[in-house]
Amino acid sequence: MYIGIDLGGTNIAVGLVDKKGKIIQKASTPTLRHRHWSEIIRDMVILTHKVTAAADKNLADIKVVGIGIPGNIDNENGIVVRAANLNMVNVPIAEEFRKYIDIPVNLENDANAAAYGEYFMQDPxxxxxxxxxxxxxxxxxxxxxxxxxxxxxxxxxxxxxxxxxxxxxxxxxxxxxxxxxxxxxxxxxxxxxxxxxxxxxxxxxxxxxxxxxxxxxxxxxxxxxxxxxxxxxxxxxxxxxxxxxxxxxxxxxxxxxxxxxxxxxxxxxxxxxxxxxxxxxxxxxxxxxxxxxxxKLFNDAGIVGAAMSAKKQKFL
Ligand SMILES: [Zn+2]
Missing domain, CATH: 3.30.420.40 (ATPase, nucleotide binding domain)
Known part of the structure; x- marks a missing residue:
């Protein structure tokens, strides 16, 4: 199982996704983008627990967490270099998330994540x-x-x-x-x-x-x-x-x-x-x-793409 997070200026959407890119559970909450980033990350953690529990799974079943963010990302170091809409500059999102849940985290620009979601779900x-x-x-x-x-x-x-x-x-x-x-x-x-x-x-x-x-x-x-x-x-x-x-x-x-x-x-x-x-x-x-x-995926592309690009990135 994988977690895909679509962090937008309006909503934080979190999905539990299987290896085929299917969303098993989904939950969201308003981003309230003017608050401190640490609170936004805490909400991502809460929603991760929520969708995992709702699907009768444990955190141990999750291999990697992917987060799509509207901004410039340092993918290698898990840092948001700049996300103007979220008032984030050099925020170590991956490290902060792992203080709560110690699972590998992969960051992706939100548009790239959505594109990857559509790419992953293509047929043929x-x-x-x-x-x-x-x-x-x-x-x-x-x-x-x-x-x-x-x-x-x-x-x-x-x-x-x-x-x-x-x-x-x-x-x-x-x-x-x-x-x-x-x-x-x-x-x-x-x-x-x-x-x-x-x-x-x-x-x-x-x-x-x-x-x-x-x-x-x-x-x-x-x-x-x-x-x-x-x-x-x-x-x-x-x-x-x-x-x-x-x-x-x-x-x-x-x-x-x-x-x-x-x-x-x-x-x-x-x-x-x-x-x-x-x-x-x-x-x-x-x-x-x-x-x-x-x-084809519309609003779900961000969640699926964040999860599946994390899966690919971490070779899981
Ligand atoms: Zn321009």
Missing amino acids: HRDNFLMVTLGTGVGGGIVIKGKIFRGFNGAGGEIGHHVIHEGGEKCACGRLGCYEAYASVTALINQTKKKMALCSDSLMHQWAQQNGAINGFTAFDCARQGDTAAIEVRDKYITYVSEGIVNLINIFQPETVVIGGGISFEGETLLAPIREFVKKHEFNKQEPRTQIEVA
Whole structure:
């Protein structure tokens, strides 16, 4: 058995996971991210006891604990170098956790953990894999020959921060024109709002009123109803997403690219034009080509990936 912990800015989710990546028990509690990190770790320990007991297991049945954290990780030493959202700088999480439960602990960046979860649960299994998560930002992870690619300092794999438009939209990282500034859901919402301001008769105004807000589905929903302005927003957004995916495929040539995040619920509406764009623009023209799919595990990817990458890392 393995423990997978998804430490987010909002919730701490802990799962007891078997060797096939199946979650046996799961529990969570609010992170309350402004408190001291030692209290957050204590809650992870409490939830670890809870899920283990709920499954009628003992701590002795657990081989390793994996923790996914939104920040820069020193995987080798079990240290969070920096996690801005959690106010953590140089926090020895692994050592602190082991004061309570003495089991090997493996830390992973949360996006890498989620990517590894999706990678691990693929069917059929392929060894070179890339996940692009379209959310508030654009995150993701790169798996090369079965191993998470972290770069020499653990800060690698930031696929949201390659520029697709020189001098373009300002990104949260400070640079102009990053992929994230065009392909995140935050960017999509901005694109939707801009179009709405220009098209007062667009169905999107009515939609926003009915739903109480403008979100990532506004343009997609209204496009389905034939609204011209919405179709333009949707198609342009999908082109931005596709441009980044072509870049990533050209560099890595993974067997699979998986698209995650809430917008992936659009399924084929999103995938079909991306596949078409990639086929037309990617450098490689030979078959076989990269498969493009949507994520399958959603919220569980972090738990499964943290647990299974810990399993792999500690050779258990
Ligand atoms: Zn950026």
